[in-house]
Amino acid sequence: MSRAIVVPVIRELARCYQAFQRASDAHIRLSGLTPPQFDIVVTLGNTDGMTFKELGSRTLITKGTLTGVVDRLEARGLVARAASPTDGRSTLVKLTPEGERLFQRVFEPHLAFLAPAFESLPECGRKELEKRLRQLRLALERRSHELAGQE
Amino acid sequence: MSRAIVVPVIRELARCYQAFQRASDAHIRLSGLTPPQFDIVVTLGNTDGMTFKELGSRTLITKGTLTGVVDRLEARGLVARAASPTDGRSTLVKLTPEGERLFQRVFEPHLAFLAPAFESLPECGRKELEKRLRQLRLALERRSHELAGQE
């Protein structure tokens, strides 16, 4: 019976992540961005821009969704699209000066808001947590691959 | 500088949860349900039904969303709404016999699919992970409350 082993950990993982999201999202919304928009702005911060493909793989947002998120950021003047000079299929996305200003204003304060929660764990607890999460993630990715392989 | 402390743990937490979701969701979709629908069916399994309020608080789905998810399950004949005998405002949701059959067919296999990933952690690792996740969740919930309190 797998239940006794799996269920408690799944529940804690889900609850913890959802608690993180609720705290993080509530703070992000104060900046006037949605969480995915914030994710994009932060990913583009301190870079010279990148392609949709790279942006998608870093943020784990699929390309179909990314088009819409970037559309809305572009409409607000925070990012700009530019044709790639090397590949006619690619589009580069980068922060506008206004987007850059927003990034500067928003990123560090957000981390500072979250930090106390993480600092409440002892140093060794954070290391432990990181290690176990990574271990579990790798195992879960193997499950995904096995499923994809079978069908 | 909060960055060095916060970012690595956040990243692992997000990646691990997303890996869990991808694995779990891909398997769930084989049953013909969406992940939130699966969540509802599993929550209603082995019960005599419950109100929207209770269903929402167990699944962490807000009431506005819940209406739509239950609508679609009801349209497929998997759950049924019934007026509460004790409170005219409440609606009870419960599995139909067909929903019950689906639950029986789908729940344990899903756990069995996920189990190997969790079993790849040693027993003590799972306990450790659970403990640290709970600790972090409680601290994050405090952050949320502080934010809500300030505004």
Add this chain to the structure above:
DNA sequence: GGTAATTAGTTCTAACGCGAACTATTATAG
């Protein structure tokens, strides 16, 4: 007992989220 504040669900809007079909461009094979 009757108004006022709560509470349970529904409806609405704007934004995600994924996967599949589509267009345009680039790479590969023969």
Add this chain to the structure above:
DNA sequence: CTATAATAGTTCGCGTTAGAACTAATTACC
């Protein structure tokens, strides 16, 4: 060189998401 395959983004359909405004029923207060 040309037919074919692969790749980058966009578009579309369907479902989910939170939050706010709304309706109906219940509870609390005086």
